[in-house]
């Protein structure tokens with residue numbers, strides 16, 4: 529916190545700047561609760577002492593590898609240190625036992641090769657340069673030495689690099705706990721990675737910040753035996769962003785799988801009665817349909833291959849894509865006023881056709897589906913009361929159905945993947961890596977309650 533009494537002419541300070549967030553300079557005059565600062569950028573500004581912070585002039589130009597070495601742990605000091613390190617390609621910095629990663633937005637393979645992994649093996653945290661391998665090594669050693677399961681929490685804004693960091697942690701843990709006796713078999717890490725395209729197709733979407741943003745929290749659990757060797761793994765997922773299924777804001781996209789299926793080979797598209805993604809309400813609310821770096825047709829084939837690898841049969845794959853297509857048709861069912869007061873019915877022939885197609889794809893009765901959308905059943909102790917819904921309420925009920933069906937599909941996929949990876953129910957210890965997406969602020973919040981619950985859960989996680 530800034531202490532006004534600490535500032536005098538000649539003090540080095542940080543003051544807020546509308547362009548650069550913070551700017552440093554030297555105090556040339558102190559007047560009451562204000563200071564005049566000659567900034568390093570040469571401009572002179574007057575700032576409130578309450579919003580200024582002292583500057584640590586002892587910090588080396590390339591920064592320090594652990595923020596606890598800074599004389600002042602305030603926002604401008606932390607940001608400046610991260611920037612200095614980033615400028616010399618040091619993307620990792622410690623704050624005690626916490627590792628801060630700054631996304632380099634470029635491949636840095638030399639940072640993660642086998643030689644680097646060997647270097648970090650068994651070395652205490654802080655002895656070598658900050659690195660996810662050091663964090664993973666520390667977790668592994670604590671698990672072995674203290675016989676206690678460990679968890680690593682990876683958190684940050686969307687696009688910050690959580691998924692990449694999680695992969696590094698997993699790679700190192702797999703290296704430490706690798707099974708030497710069964711080299712013919714695919715490693716657990718390999719199996720987890722192979723399942724990624726399936727999870728990404730159904731749980732990732734393009735957002736403003738990240739073209740391949742994970743819209744769910746993921747807890748990857750690596751299970752170990754008594755001797756510290758990997759004996760299994762499991763993926764637990766949390767808080768899939770359901771609202772995205774029926775509400776997409778510009779310039780974002782819905783989940784990748786919807787666009788992939790529309791870009792599938794023609795016979796598949798015909799089979800699921802799909803077509804141009806722009807004709808579906810759940811996709812055309814945003815103008816963003818195609819992505820420069822992603823070819824949806826190729827991604828569709830890659831997802832199918834990954835589904836084969838994780839052991840999903842052709843029937844299962846067909847059922848999955850029928851559900852995906854069914855959701856798109858469901859979204860095109862509009863409602864108009866029905867004959868009775870406050871009732872509703874499909875708006876026109878087009879809506880009736882989409883409803884019928886949805887029922888065919890979901891393999892249910894179209895009349896029953898229509899009833900479930902246009903009416904609500906209240907169950908009391910003695911009887912069931914059926915209430916007709918007006919068109920707005922019916923549309924809400926349609927969206928609620930789309931969201932619940934999609935999230936059930938996602939949960940089913942995760943279960944299937946876990947069977948393929950192979951869990952060890954009798955494992956001795958586990959190391960869990962929690963990759964959970966961070967706060968985001970939208971112009972209009974898609975789902976306020978969802979966001980509130982999500983934030984509450986995150987608060988609990990951090991306690």
Ligand SMILES: Nc1ncnc2c1ncn2[C@@H]1O[C@H](COP(=O)(O)OP(=O)(O)OP(=O)(O)O)[C@@H](O)[C@H]1O
Nearest residue numbers: 631634635686687688689690691692738741742965
């Ligand atoms: N250590 C790294 N090395 C190279 N590139 C990276 C690294 N970390 C992140 N990136 C780049 O940034 C992109 C976004 O990173 P990532 O998907 O890991 O973010 P995220 O925090 O998981 O985002 P979200 O919460 O939206 O899923 C990656 O696709 C990759 O291109």
